[in-house]
Amino acid sequence: MALDNDKVVNSLGFAKTPAETRVVVAMSGGVDSSVVAAQLAEEGYDVVGVTLQLYDHGAALAKKGACCAGRDIHDARRVAEEMGFPHYVLDYENTFREAVIDEFADSYLAGATPVPCIRCNERVKFKDLLETAKDLDADCMATGHYIQRKMGQKGPELHSAEDAARDQSYFLFSTTPEQLDYLRFPLGHLPSKEATRALASRYGLSVADKPDSQDICFVPNGNYASVIEKLRPGAADPGDIVDVDGNILGQHKGVIHYTIGQRRGLGIGGLGDPLYVVRLDVDKRHVIVGPKEMLATRTIPVREINWLGDGKFSDQSERHVAIKVRSTRPPRDAIIRPISDTEAEIELLTPEEGVSPGQACVFYETSGSRILGGGWIWRGY
The missing domain is CATH 2.30.30.280 (Adenine nucleotide alpha hydrolases-like domains)
Structure with missing residues (x-):
């Protein structure tokens, strides 16, 4: 039976049947993205799995069990075979090195504290891979990130995940409104990682019990310095x-x-x-x-701001928000004072310790779950 386009939308928000809706799933080889692909395939969507090879998985920098390494590519391909949808591996090694790894090394050498996972989402996964999805005539691209996309009065909004312990909003603040219009995050509403693994078991996926990847994918055992020394001899x-x-x-x-x-x-x-x-x-x-008191910071300069709130950022008067300067810290009450469309001064109502150039500063509603955007801390203290 044909859908009445004025009344019915499918689970991804399109007024057509799942079989008529093509969705590219970014598959890292882990349980999260595998569950997304399996769930959408079971619902009858035209699923295409894509995995990025981000570095030479035989090189010294590669980390066993990390995102987008050799074993993970194999696991993603196996899930596609188990669920019966096509799967492609794209070599993005050069792009990843130029857009993410080189900046990571240079920022670290400059005394900053870089967050390469954000740059990877911004410059590779949600840029080049998203364009690849459009080239494949996909209606949207889905990922296994724990974050929610909700429709607001003025379009799609980005919201924290239901499970605060798994929330990945800090790493996705640079998602633009145009990208958000095309992206889908089917796991953001789940109450826990255990619920994701339960779905993986229900679908009979071989990765149901696979451990989560830890640390940065190209940094073995979290040893940043050893990687920098390999990338920049004499550092x-x-x-x-x-x-x-x-x-x-x-x-x-x-x-x-x-x-x-x-x-x-x-x-x-x-x-x-x-x-x-x-x-x-x-x-x-x-x-x-x-002494410890010298670590306390009340004023934070931020640039490269990506604004996801309503209206133009530079038209905002000072605004009370909650901010995070590290993914593992709880939000802190603050005031944003815009300087331009991409720059602002943040005043913390309570001083924060250990704020460092290179970290992201992410803005949240003071009440509610909406992410209003964020930017990069750029000056020493």
């Missing part, structure tokens, strides 16, 4: 650990081994009150340490 030049007055307290084996807020592993014990890394001076090769 680990030694230097001095100094206090805020410039007094030398010790030596370090390379600025790349330190992050803002670090306390352990400084090798300068016995100097009285605990000292923390409060700033990195790459040019002088100085790791600058001070």
Whole structure:
């Protein structure tokens, strides 16, 4: 029976049957994206699975069990075979290196704290892969991210996942309104990861019990410094650990081994009150340490803002929001003061510790689940 286009839409929001709706599923090889593909295939959609090879999975930088490595490509292909839909592997190694890995290395060398997973979503998955989906005449692209797309009065809105413990909104703030119109996130409403694994078992997927990937896909065991040394030989030049007055307290084996807020592993014990890394001076090769109170930040400059709220960002008057400066921290009350369409000053109502250039600053409604956008912290403290 034909659908009455004025009254009925399918589960992806289109006024046609699932069989008439083509959806490209971005498949990492993990349980989340595999469940999305299986669920949509079972509902009768015209599913096309696409997996990106983001780096040479035989190289030293590759991490076993990480997103988009060799085993994961095999697992994604196997799920496609089990559910009976086509699957393609696209070589995005050069794109990934240029758009994500090189900037990661350069930012780290500049004393910043980069978040490459956000850049990967922004510059590869939701840019090049999304265009590939359109080239395949897909009506939309679906992913296994834990976040929700809801229709508001002025179009689709981005909302936090139902399960706060799995919410990935911090990593997706740079999704543009145009991209959001095309994307779908079928897992965002689920109450827990256990519910996802239950669906995987119900579909009989071989990845139902596969462990989640950990850390950044191209960083083995979370050891950033070792990766930087491979990418940028000579990056680990030694230097001095100094206090805020410039007094030398010790030596370090390379600025790349330190992050803002670090306390352990400084090798300068016995100097009285605990000292923390409060700033990195790459040019002088100085790791600058001070007391914990020096980590407290109340004003944060942000640029490269992607605004997902209503209206034009620069037309906003100062606005009370909640912000996150790290994915693992709870939102903090703050005031946004726009400077231009892409720049703003953020005032925290309560100081936050360990804020570092290179981190993302993501804006949320003070009440409710909507993500209003975000930007990049760009100046040292």
